[in-house]
Amino acid sequence: MNAAPADQIRLLDVQALDIRLQQLAHKRRSLPEHAEIESLNKDLAQLRDLLVAAQTEESDCAREQTKAEQDVDQVRKRAARDQQRLDSGAVSSPKDLENLQREITSLAKRQGDLEDVVLEVMERRESAQARVDELTERVTAVQGKLDDATARRDAAFGELDGESATVTKERQVVAASVPADLLKLYEKLREQQGGVGAARLYQRRCEGCQLELNITEVNEVRAAAPETVVRCENCRRILVRTSESGI
Numbered sequence: 001m002n003a004a005p006a007d008q009i010r011l012l013d014v015q016a017l018d019i020r021l022q023q024l025a026h027k028r029r030s031l032p033e034h035a036e037i038e039s040l041n042k043d044l045a046q047l048r049d050l051l052v053a054a055q056t057e058e059s060d061c062a063r064e065q066t067k068a069e070q071d072v073d074q075v076r077k078r079a080a081r082d083q084q085r086l087d088s089g090a091v092s093s094p095k096d097l098e099n100l101q102r103e104i105t106s107l108a109k110r111q112g113d114l115e116d117v118v119l120e121v122m123e124r125r126e127s128a129q130a131r132v133d134e135l136t137e138r139v140t141a142v143q144g145k146l147d148d149a150t151a152r153r154d155a156a157f158g159e160l161d162g163e164s165a166t167v168t169k170e171r172q173v174v175a176a177s178v179p180a181d182l183l184k185l186y187e188k189l190r191e192q193q194g195g196v197g198a199a200r201l202y203q204r205r206c207e208g209c210q211l212e213l214n215i216t217e218v219n220e221v222r223a224a225a226p227e228t229v230v231r232c233e234n235c236r237r238i239l240v241r242t243s244e245s246g247i
Contacts, residue, residue, distance in 0.1 A: 002227040003182045008240045010178050011186055011198045017171040022195050024164045033153035040146040047142060051135040058132050061125035068121055072114040079107040182229065182238075189237055198238040203246040209235035222247045 082104045086097075175183055190197030199208030204218055211234045213221065221241065224230050232239045241247070 001229040003179050003229050005226045007178055012240050013174050015198045017167055020167050024160050028160045031156050033149050036149045044142045047139045054131040054135055058128035061128050065121045068118045075107050075111045193237055198240055201239045201241050201245040206232040208237040218247055
């Protein structure tokens, strides 16, 4: 394949722009905010699970407290009615009077036991509510950190994407000035060779594979016409000659 020396040199410009695009893409993928956001999302998910569990416990305690307080109220009302009957003198039979007094005593004990239950449930509910409050604060704090990291990542995305767009436009302009067949070969080699399809020959060294040409290879390159598109014998990339090639 033949191409004007100026076109071959422009191919190096295309390669430089492609490398810059690769660097920008790599930087976009490896922003430190990615790991930070991933870690914060995990923390947030765990905290939210704990918060839901604490809220469920507080809700269960609230229902249990309501039920216990209703039980106390029922016993209290029953005891009040019995006391009213006793005080009114409506019970005249000694046996009935004894039974009524025994029931009042029993209800008083039952009320005391139920009130102890209410206090125990209230303590558990307060503990659960304190846990809910603590976890709510932690969720809010982590969410704030996540929002900040996301904003920083998006800002970095904006800068990198803006530069990528500029480089892409420049690349299109430069690539349009390179002969189609030369560009096609370059693109094929770039895909095969990890993103580098053309390399400068500098001081007898291929800057693609970083290997120095042996004397036979140097003589072959030296003998090739300026328009001839030469390839590195080691890496097979397009080898672009310049005034610094050392041949």
